[in-house]
Amino acid sequence: MVQVLNRGSSRVQRRSEARRTEILRAASRVFRRRGLAAAGMREIAEEADVSPGILYYYFSGKDEILLFCQERTLEHMLAAIEAARAVPASSAERLRGVLQAHVHAMLDELEGATAHLEVEALPEALRAPVMEKRDRYERAVRALVADGIKRGEFAKADAALVTRAMLGAVNWSARWFRPDGPQTSAAVAQSLSDYLVKGLLK
């Protein structure tokens, strides 16, 4: 049902992908303005400046749009974990990198983050793959924290709880960040990750 994001690189495919992304951004603006429950496919089509027929060609319905937003954000975040693991670095540096990528995933795709945070808005049948990815991501962040404790780089702590505190702090940024505000997402990512990792150090 959901098409895979990277299906190759032919020109047609790239154009189709760009169109999907445009539609997702438009949908996310509607979600944000109207709330997930009240947003309708007709309004999303208008916002994306496409006909309803074109919209339904790309997405079978609102639930698929939501699912796609959530999966895409989580895939970005899982990729950041892989990248952090691949470089030789301290646990603090790795964790800062992951948290910064997480902040960027939340804020640079700000409209998408709204949908990302509301997994309950998905019909139950569609939640499982999103929950599975989300759990996988949380476990991977927790493993980075536990590893830092084991190496003696971080103070002893409840890795599960601290991980949830960190993820809560970065997820919450989507609630208050304003793209036209005084700080860039990069500045927020830097300050948040510095503060959150500092609380772990010995």
Place this chain on the structure above:
Amino acid sequence: MVQVLNRGSSRVQRRSEARRTEILRAASRVFRRRGLAAAGMREIAEEADVSPGILYYYFSGKDEILLFCQERTLEHMLAAIEAARAVPASSAERLRGVLQAHVHAMLDELEGATAHLEVEALPEALRAPVMEKRDRYERAVRALVADGIKRGEFAKADAALVTRAMLGAVNWSARWFRPDGPQTSAAVAQSLSDYLVKGLLK
């Protein structure tokens, strides 16, 4: 429209207050189970084991129930700020106390927290008083952080950003905490506040 929580202490008033609280808890369970949008007054009445007539005697509708949940939680949190200010203590101790009270407000009234977090679910006309209290609370926490920096007790930091990070981390606890899980809310409050304040210290 919304009646004041503490209207005196006569027996009739206390009983009425207890009944209102019971209804709010029942409503919150329904919100949690069904989502805010899908929850109906009939279902809330059934959950609270009262007739629809009794329910409407206490609350004019779902919006008033939501408003009441949100205002009550924020009043608890504002009272904790006042309490922290009233005692001679370090900034770290004060902030830990406030964050612990915040965690308790989120977790001990777990069902209520769901409604508390969804200010967007209120009709726009009802949001203003809740937003005003929420802003007042955030400003007060930020002032505690700024005061600790001024005293030289905390390292230099962006007080506004750090405050939002802390509030995000504690608000998020309502998403993952399970009353039947391995940790008490008191243990979570302690660990979270220790971690979040530690990131501020020099």
